Ligand SMILES: Nc1ncnc2c1ncn2[C@@H]1O[C@H](COP(=O)(O)OP(=O)(O)OP(=O)(O)O)[C@@H](O)[C@H]1O
């Protein structure tokens with residue numbers, strides 16, 4: 001049996017990457033070629049059309065080489081090359097977005113390491129342990145972690161209190177407390193114990209840890225198209241089909257024109273392919289997937305891990321935010337602060353019974369009562385075994401905890417639960433209690449009523465502190481049009497006091513887990529999109545129901561599993577950033593779609609006169625841009641169409657600027673900028689490219 005005191009420590013940090021970081025650009029260029037695989041291309045119908053066009057023009061070029069009558073093989077080659085560029089640029093955009101995600105995943109993977117674990121034979125502190133590799137641990141094993149140790153795997157603290165450095169995962173340098181019982185009992189593999197020790201029950205098998213799941217989410221290997229992306233893709237496919245039909249029907253139309261006039265020459269297939277590519281929405285088709293990947297990356301940059309693009313998207317449309325009180329709005333370590341005895345009871349008697357009711361209660365509330373009883377009246381801890389006491393743990397439904405000593409029921413809990421408990425025994429509940437409970441509640445503290453074998457002893461005050469800066473952030477959410485609702489198992493007065501202090505719009509008190517779930521369903525049935533942040537096991541059902549469910553990283557395993565996002569900073573106002581990123585993603589997609597379609601309309605005017613002037617010389621009148629030659633007009637449009645993808649990559653990755661000016665105003669602004677910009681820009685761009693091409697004598 002080894003008793004080596006410490007296991008090797010770790011240190012890791014995450015550095016942000018710039019948009020066009022060399023470490024991202026080179027691999028993305030290589031990836032752009034890998035993505036030429038037809039199976040990859042088939043995922044974007046618009047780009048697939050360009051891909052097929054590239055192949056056709058390439059084949060036509062080789063065919064023209066063997067045909068002495070064909071004079072325009074140089075032109076065919078040029079079109080073909082630029083079509084290939086169009087495809088490669090789209091691939092590059094996607095690869096660059098994915099590269100950023102992968103880099104984030106890699107830095108997470110750096111946290112994963114094989115550490116040795118101290119495996120306990122008996123799940124109890126002070127017993128012997130054996131060193132085993134972390135990879136050999138299985139769900140249900142118990143391990144000991146001590147100051148300096150890296151926690152080898154995710155688990156639940158079953159004994160002890162320790163400060164833990166979670167900065168490797170959260171980036172937050174302040175240590176956090178992890179302890180058994182309550183909402184702070186989950187520990188994450190890869191974090192490090194700074195002081196004291198913990199006995200941890202392993203919660204997962206290797207490969208299924210929180211870190212593993214984060215990595216696979218961030219890598220986006222299994223990224224599914226979101227509902228909005230699917231809808232948009234359908235629109236793009238429809239547009240593509242329309243233009244395909246239009247373009248194909250132009251060929252007989254042109255041949256007919258030539259035959260009727262007895263002069264001129266019909267439009268070539270190369271020109272028709274070029275026309276088609278310019279008309280279909282290639283800009284958004286090329287950037288759609290990057291926008292989605294970049295949205296997930298930006299979430300990660302805000303220290304939020306989203307499990308699906310769908311959740312990120314929904315975040316952009318949220319209109320109600322539900323937050324639980326303890327641990328989300330407040331710091332969550334409710335500490336006993338005073339004893340307020342019922343008439344005929346001394347403070348010491350109350351403290352004595354309260355301590356008895358808390359002996360085996362491992363929640364922060366329970367332990368703080370034992371501590372306060374010791375401080376105030378030097379009441380020593382008694383032994384559950386010698387008392388022959390049976391522990392009655394706290395549950396969100398009974399809202400009480402305590403011990404049974406034979407027939408004697410000792411309880412502490414929410415005042416209304418205790419009153420019901422006393423009345424069920426057919427005993428009186430003193431009227432004076434209401435005043436004691438109200439006094440404590442009005443201060444925003446949680447009152448715990450204490451009862452010993454039906455005799456009401458008084459009230460224990462549990463103090464909790466509202467997190468700093470929360471009020472201003474809720475005001476900002478209100479400006480964005482999001483309603484904030486606090487839900488708590490605590491009584492109405494406490495809830496009202498904390499609600500006022502935190503500045504939430506509304507609150508629901510004395511809520512059971514079922515009530516929380518019902519509230520969400522009610523909002524959803526009114527057609528509202530509901531976000532919920534929570535940390536407790538009793539929040540899990542509600543988190544599972546919410547459209548956007550942000551679990552605090554400090555919360556329990558159950559909460560994290562039920563949510564579709566985890567906030568590594570455990571900051572309830574993080575929803576502000578989450579909503580902003582979601583809105584930004586929706587707006588970026590909308591803006592680029594507007595831009596793309598407007599753009600294509602402009603290209604129509606550049607290409608149509610050029611393409612058909614051979615058939616219908618009158619079309620020269622339509623040539624408002626006065627381009628140097630039909631070939632140059634077509635080349636310029638194709639080149640512009642390709643280059644605009646590259647130009648817009650930063651916008652797709654960074655997202656359009658978000659301002660909290662109301663949805664309608666924002667939409668108007670964006671349509672103006674991206675719609676009008678989309679129409680004007682091609683005229684300027686195509687003209688410039690045309691001038692450059694003719695100046696260089698390239699056409
Ligand atoms: N350890 C405990 N023993 C007995 N009663 C408790 C204990 N912890 C809490 N209570 C009582 O149960 C009530 C509801 O519990 P709790 O506050 O955890 O509910 P909740 O729904 O998670 O609310 P919140 O959103 O505030 O966390 C508390 O207001 C308190 O009166």
Ligand SMILES: [K+]
Nearest residue numbers: 277278280282
């Ligand atoms: K296009």
Ligand SMILES: [Mg+2]
Nearest residue numbers: 324326327536
């Ligand atoms: Mg709670």
